[in-house]
Amino acid sequence: MYLTCITKESKILICLAGRTRVYKGIEQIDAKLEFVEFEEGCAQDISFEIRQGQTVVIEKLVTLYSNRERGILNPQFGSITEMKRYHLDRFYSLFTSHQLRWKSIWRRANVEIEFDRTPHKESDSADIIENKHVEAEAEKPPSMAHFHSELTRNFNNGDTCVDLPFILRYNIFQLVQSINFNTVGLDASLPARGLHGESYRGHIFWDEIFVSNVMLTKLPEAVRSMLLYRYNRLGAARDIAQEMGMRGACYPWQSGSSGREETSRIHFNSISKEWYPDLSWHQRHVNIAIFYNFWAYHCIAGDKKFTLQYGLEVMLEIAKFWSDMCLFNQSTGRYEIHHVMGPDEFHEKYPDADAKDAGLRNNAYTNIMVAWLLDKALRLLEDLPETRRAEICSLLQLDEETTKKWKHVTEKMTVVFHQDLVISQFEGYDQLKELDWDKYRAKYGNIGRIDLILRSENDCSDNYKLAKQADTVMIFYLLTHDDFLGTLKKNGICLFFGIDSQDHSILLREVYSWIHAQFCGVFVCVVSFCERRSMGSLQTIRGI
Numbered sequence: 001m002y003l004t005c006i007t008k009e010s011k012i013l014i015c016l017a018g019r020t021r022v023y024k025g026i027e028q029i030d031a032k033l034e035f036v037e038f039e040e041g042c043a044q045d046i047s048f049e050i051r052q053g054q055t056v057v058i059e060k061l062v063t064l065y066s067n068r069e070r071g072i073l074n075p076q077f078g079s080i081t082e083m084k085r086y087h088l089d090r091f092y093s094l095f096t097s098h099q100l101r102w103k104s105i106w107r108r109a110n111v112e113i114e115f116d117r118t119p120h121k122e123s124d125s126a127d128i129i130e131n132k133h134v135e136a137e138a139e140k141p142p143s144m145a146h147f148h149s150e151l152t153r154n155f156n157n158g159d160t161c162v163d164l165p166f167i168l169r170y171n172i173f174q175l176v177q178s179i180n181f182n183t184v185g186l187d188a189s190l191p192a193r194g195l196h197g198e199s200y201r202g203h204i205f206w207d208e209i210f211v212s213n214v215m216l217t218k219l220p221e222a223v224r225s226m227l228l229y230r231y232n233r234l235g236a237a238r239d240i241a242q243e244m245g246m247r248g249a250c251y252p253w254q255s256g257s258s259g260r261e262e263t264s265r266i267h268f269n270s271i272s273k274e275w276y277p278d279l280s281w282h283q284r285h286v287n288i289a290i291f292y293n294f295w296a297y298h299c300i301a302g303d304k305k306f307t308l309q310y311g312l313e314v315m316l317e318i319a320k321f322w323s324d325m326c327l328f329n330q331s332t333g334r335y336e337i338h339h340v341m342g343p344d345e346f347h348e349k350y351p352d353a354d355a356k357d358a359g360l361r362n363n364a365y366t367n368i369m370v371a372w373l374l375d376k377a378l379r380l381l382e383d384l385p386e387t388r389r390a391e392i393c394s395l396l397q398l399d400e401e402t403t404k405k406w407k408h409v410t411e412k413m414t415v416v417f418h419q420d421l422v423i424s425q426f427e428g429y430d431q432l433k434e435l436d437w438d439k440y441r442a443k444y445g446n447i448g449r450i451d452l453i454l455r456s457e458n459d460c461s462d463n464y465k466l467a468k469q470a471d472t473v474m475i476f477y478l479l480t481h482d483d484f485l486g487t488l489k490k491n492g493i494c495l496f497f498g499i500d501s502q503d504h505s506i507l508l509r510e511v512y513s514w515i516h517a518q519f520c521g522v523f524v525c526v527v528s529f530c531e532r533r534s535m536g537s538l539q540t541i542r543g544i
Helices: 075-085 091-109 142-157 159-178 212-218 220-231 234-243 286-300 304-325 364-383 386-395 400-411 437-444 450-456 474-478 481-490 506-520 522-534
Strands: 002-006 013-024 032-038 041-047 057-066 266-269 274-277 326-329 334-337
Touching: 002 075, 013 041, 013 075, 057 075, 057 091, 091 159, 212 220, 212 286, 220 286, 220 304, 234 304, 266 450, 274 450, 286 304, 286 364, 304 326, 304 364, 304 386, 304 400, 334 364, 364 386, 364 400, 364 474, 364 481, 400 481, 437 450
Parallel strands: none
Antiparallel strands: 002 013, 013 057, 032 041, 266 274, 326 334
């Protein structure tokens, strides 16, 4: 029995072939299989005789092919041929093959944890236990020392130890289900929440940036395929930039098969049951993530041929776009970027601003990362052989004036500070109101979607100092200390103080865990990651 169908918009042809058999023990028994067809599909009615106390096993084998598969004549031929290939196999033989494949995946992807049950000793300095997981630092701020003390105590009490391996393997499983040997060579990337979050409709956001470096050490071929997904949609990204009046390429916040912007212009508030404008398509920082992923592949995989054939064009086109987005402020003598959102989706525009004037000025993450990527783009050009450099500059219409501006931007980018010399998330952030957190926690309990709660009360998260995703701290997540300090130094900035943020997005938790790894050690990173993820991925059924 087989069923062939076609998707409504993308016209993808899909065929499923099914085989059903009935067994008593190891013997197949005769069963009456009656084909049933109805408007939206087909089925089988199965009839057979069985006595009380007997055990019967019904096995159903299904093959699925689409016209995007490789090495087939058509989906119907592919699914039926595959079914014939395995028509004599029982479930347990196929399952054994399945287990062997997963064993190979786990051999590459698994993380083993060895626990140290050394009793934690309280001390005034709250020093960390020295073991192979982490090296104790000589001095720590009181808040960090307290943080270490609490995590270590929980770890050695045994509560965390039970969950650590499971939580880590659970998250690794979610990742390798979406990126594995089977995705190599496919025109596909990593959807938000992998293959499991229907609320994102399978769209591609910027999630590759959270997994690319990990997968480069496990399965670089899969990362290469994700990068080719972006290269194949470079034309659509150029169209978006042109519509904005910019040169180069601007990838959409939400990408689908065509590469066009798929972000909805309205969003449903599940609390107030009302629709309101969705301005999240202003998250142009997705282009920073794409540049970063190509650059990381270039540096880590060392695949120079891939960079010359694919990556170079994408990275330089993104650099052209961001260069055009940089506006020179005559009064300050520095470049600024307006009308963009940072990664923090709780701030789409300024308070009382019209939706047509959405976006923010001088988001710190965007500005610093743009200065960084323009510097890397210049390095790419400098490292090219002279003939190839001339070719790519001619192809992409890169003239000397453009590259001079790139260099100038790397030296004169605006970075906004608060009065206490803390980098501001964006210009004007310090003028926002403080939220009464205790009030809303007491009233609503779970305030993870405080933006929806505020809108239901005719208020808006744009008015307050709060955050959904990691924003400014993303800089530490992506850049090494040398890259970060070097970027600031070129702009004449020589000091930085970190800021904190409210923990509302699951993606934010990976960022904070990595920050903990850099400043506190791997042990705290793992425990922090698991404590943050355990109440996130394991219990969240809808993406936020």
